[in-house]
Amino acid sequence: MCGIVGYLGNGNAYDVLIKGLHRLEYRGYDSAGIALVAPDGKLNVFKAKGKVENLETICNDKDTDASVGIAHTRWATHGEPSDCNAHPHYSEDGNLALVHNGTIENYKLLKDALEEHGCKFHSETDTEVLVQLIEYIKINNKCSLLEAVREALHQVVGAYAIAVVEKNDPDTIIAARQSSPLVIGIGDDETFLASDASPFVEYTKDAVYLNDGEIAVIKRNEPLKVLNLENRESKIDVKTLEMSISQLEKGGYPSFMLKEIFEQPTTLRECIRGRVVENGKRVIISGVRDHKEKFLNAKRIVIVACGTSWHAALIGKYLIQEMCHIAVEVEYASEFRYSNPVLGKDDIVIALSQSGETADTLAAVKIARSMGAFVFGISNAVGSSIPRETDSGAYIHVGPEIGVASTKAFTGQVMVLTMIAMAIADLRGTLTADEIAGLGKVILEMPELVEHVLKLNDKIERLSLIYTYARNFLYLGRGYNYPVALEGALKLKEISYIHAEGYPAAEMKHGPIALIDAEMPSVIVAPRDHLYEKIVSNVQQVKARGGSIIAIVTEGDSVIRNIADHVLEVPEVPECLSPIITSIPLQLLSYYIAINKGKDVDMPRNLAKSVTVE
Ligand code: F6R
Secondary structure (H helix, E strand, C coil), X not given: CCEEEEEECCCCHHHHHHHHHHHHHHHCCCEEEEEEECCCCCEEEEEEECCHHHHXXXXXXXXXCCCEEEEEEECCCCCXXXXXXXXXXXXXXXXXXXXXXXXXXXXXXXXXXXXXXXXXXXXXXXXXXXXXXXXHHHHHHCCCHHHHHHXXXXXXXXXXXXXXXXXXXXXXXXXEEEECCCEEEECCCCEEEECCCHHHCCCCCEEEECCCCEEEEEECCCCCEEEECCCCECCCCCEECCCCHXXXXXXXXXXXXXXXXXXXXXXXXHHHCCCEEHHHCEECCHHHHCCHHHHHHCCEEEEEECHHHHHHHHHHHHHHHHHHCCEEEEEEHHHHCCCCCCCCCCEEEEEEECCCCCHHHHHHHHHHHHCCCEEEEEECCCCCHHHHHCCEEEECCCCCCCCCCCCHHHHHHHHHHHHHHHHHHHHHCCCCHHHXXXXXXXXXXHHHHHHHHHHHHHHHHHHHHHHCCCCEEEEEECHXXXXXXXXXXXXXXXXXXXXXXXXXXXXXXXXXXXXXXXXXXXXXXECCCCCHHHHHHHHHHHHHCXXXXXXXXXXXXXXXXXXXXXXXXXXXXXXXXXXXXHHHHHHHHHHHHHHHCCCCCCCCCCCCCCCCCC
16 A cells, blocks of 8 residues: 655656656555656655546646656545545655655554654655655664664654655655565666566666665665665665566556456466476476475464455465365464464465555464464465465465456465365375376466356346346355355455445345345356356255346256356356356456446546555
8 A cells, every 4th residue: 555666766766656656556546646846956845636647747837857857646545535635745844755655553652752742744644754754864873764764664663665865965865664565676876666677677677676674775876785674785686577568568458457358368367377287297396396395284374364365365275175185274463462372383374465555464474483383375466475474375475466456466366275285285195196187278278268268248238238237146155165256256346335245145035035136137147067057056045035146057057047037158168167257257347337337447436456555
């Protein structure tokens, strides 16, 4: 939540920063702002409520000449979205400007103390406290900006990725991180910083991921220096970015969400590549293979995640229990951390997170490790916090997901969980070689099968017109497709703002059935599987109460076709692989309903992609 970006070099800082903010807008779009140190040493700060384009409008007639600056796109936590609460925040005397992603938990205490010393505050944010504190220390201790930042960070409790610039010093940016992501890009005679590498990937592929408790000293014509809070210099570990610029653009699609839905054949291919080999006979997940003993001896697996990732985790439970015969529990990371978890060395905790930065999931990882569990991370963002804090793991390799509503990451997560379950089952002997080969063969065909499902696009677009103005939706599914129903409902509500509830189909008769009438459409995920006969009864129960039904069925289905109002046919696959196929029509349905309603699907209201606050 919130994106920060910084630039120091010989180019036009404003252009780099604005472009960078657009790339980070998925992290929040309540307001945006920029601080530039002009060549004459003047500190120019411009801010605007709303999206980055509002900031650009404001800056049109302003002096934006500078070769150093910092910028911010906000997801509001402390204080409503407004010009005043927008970052950068500056010190009382206008000497320092600071951008911040995270939360300063003891800001009230610090604010009271600073106010007693005569400091005046202009915003409701926790961030303003930090910049005022740095300036206060700088003046009173007569020290450098670096020393003042270090001293201030000793006093704050909370999460932060920050960048600070100083008036009259166009040659320095000081940045630091604690529990919020920060990556430095090292170019030729220019240095970048950002919440992720997307703002600078076209300028350099050399990146340094800061660790918690580290401060980066970025100085003109000097190599990057990284220090810890005790002032000891850290070794600089330069990584090569794998991200490409085309992954960050819409590539001719009207939105990132639609591009990402249509990318799924490719992203699944990337996700499978090198893991399902020898025509499907073998599945290699190195993070499992390298910790064989842990997976052989595990008594229980606990999967922690949030949102869409939690839905993928539920599918993971069905997969692992079916294939590996290990008990699996799935926990909301936000609840797990406060549920007095009981874990030990025979437990494996899987942390599932697209961004790799979700604060609750990261906190769960830390708790699990402190209790001696083996922690395995599944993430998309290379170099993010969860992969760095876990004992082992696997990337889903679906490329940057920019649309706020998760689509390709969901199918990538389910695919990785399937392969992990197969790799563990192979180790423990709970699947035979023939069973693995049978599934492996279909996995290799999944990209083509998904391509086939995407041909439903036009039909779904037409169908969406009938349902655009429904006020409520019910999504039903059973077994592997119960989490798909939950995910379908979440997709609809987050981008179209239509209320939708996902339910295990059989639970309907224990309450939700009371809601059914002609105004309440039900989306029923009912491929031909071992629960098919049972879900046919659920379909009939809805129909008997006058509800209209959109059903996702297996190609050639003749029973539900005669009951439902609309059917969307998908190819037949083994039951455990069906969520990857059945979730795609639901992504498209919510997409088109939201578009028909004129909503911004890439940046739905109140949401942000990377939830780095509790
Ligand atoms: C919904 C969505 C969110 C995320 C959730 C967890 O479309 O994207 O529900 O799934 O915020 O995010 P990650 O997976 O990054 O931990």
